[in-house]
Amino acid sequence: MAVIAVTKETRGGETRVAATPETVKKLVAAGFSVVVEAGAGTAASYPDADYEAAGAKLAKTAKDALKDADVLFKVRAPEAAEIAALKKGAIVAAALNPYQDKDTLNALAKAGASALAMEFIPRITRAQVMDMLSSQANLAGYRAVIEAAEAYGKALPMMMTAAGTVAAAKVFVMGVGVAGLQAIATARRLGAVVTATDVRPATKEQVESLGAKFLAVEDEEFKNAQTAGGYAKEMSKEYQAKQAELVSSHIAKQDIVITTALIPGRPAPKLVNAAQVASMKPGSVLVDLAIEAGGNVEGGKLGEVAVTANGVKILGIPNLPGRVATDASALYARNLFALSSLFLNKEGAFAPDFEDEILKAALVTQGGAVVHPSLLAG
Secondary structure (H helix, E strand, C coil): CCEEEECCCCCCCCCCCCCCHHHHHHHHHCCCEEEEECCCCHHHCCCHHHHHHHCCEEECCHHHHHCCCCEEEEEECCCHHHHHHCCCCCEEEEECCCCCCHHHHHHHHHCCCEEEEHHHCCCCHHHHHHCHHHHHHHHHHHHHHHHHHHHCCCCCCCEEECCEEECCCEEEEECCCHHHHHHHHHHHHCCCEEEEECCCCCHHHHHHHCCCEECCCCCHHHHCCECCCCCECCCCHHHHHHHHHHHHHHHCCCCEEEECCCCCCCCCCCCECHHHHHCCCCCCEEEECCHHHCCCECCCCCCCEEECCCCCEEECCCCHHHHHHHHHHHHHHHHHHHHHHHHECCCCCECCCCCCHHHHHHEEEECCEECCHHHHCC
8 A cells, every 4th residue: 555645844834735535534545654744734723633643643743754755745846955855756746846946855855756737747638637737826815905905004895884984995916826816816805806817818807707807908919929829929119118118007096016927937027116006106015925935026035024215015925825824725725636546557557657648757867867958958
């Protein structure tokens, strides 16, 4: 019987856990033995007793949990002590930050691990249930609005009282992916007047379906700005200038701006410059969801609330899903449970097929080497 280990997250500020009592029960039913390090789920409000009741064995230390483990499930990449405790050939599935954290990849390769980067799960239909980027981005978009509402010194919805009317806050979401759509939906639920922008014309309908207004220079070039595969085409300099002017004048009128643009393997694009930040009213708030990748907002600082000379707050909060750790863990654990089905053959025996298109796309180290093509280039 193959053993799956789940250990405590040791990287700073990480509150999530890679398995919940719900998924442990399902893993055991699927034929796995599950070992959970004591206290692994505490920060996400999952007590040890619930793991035991679901069929897991508890281990006192990470080393004990990993002693016989064929698979290690983590949220963040394992650190040196855990890597040293891995069996040769063990599978590691985690968010490995593969483009930036080369040292960990090399250590996993040296240990002989078959490491799967959850960020590399392909965006195909059969892998949707394994897509941790989407499951976690949903909660990041939600939490971004909650954090903005807390930092903003006024109410979000319009309120009519005997003492007068409170105007609704104006929220602008830049980037309409999974996180952006959830931010729009959450801000609308809280009563804000919401606008959003994206370089892909197809997102206009999604924005409007949530009751928000789409902001773009909608000329002929914009209408043809998407490839057949759904990706954005590069726009002309003339269009970029017109769009920048429109966005700048819009940002100056907003109370809250939420930026969500990330490009895998590259620094986050700058969407809001210092002049645009300076144009906002005192007390306005920007939430930068890309702060861990360098940030979309000029002047944002990782892990800090930067307050500008004109009293605008830029929230550089890392790991927003970790601020709703119970739900974030539940969704991520389900992603991993779905992935675990690929470790079993038709007879239910542990026999991972690394030629399967999902495992092949996510595999970053195997047989003592880094093997993912995008990590070998250059």
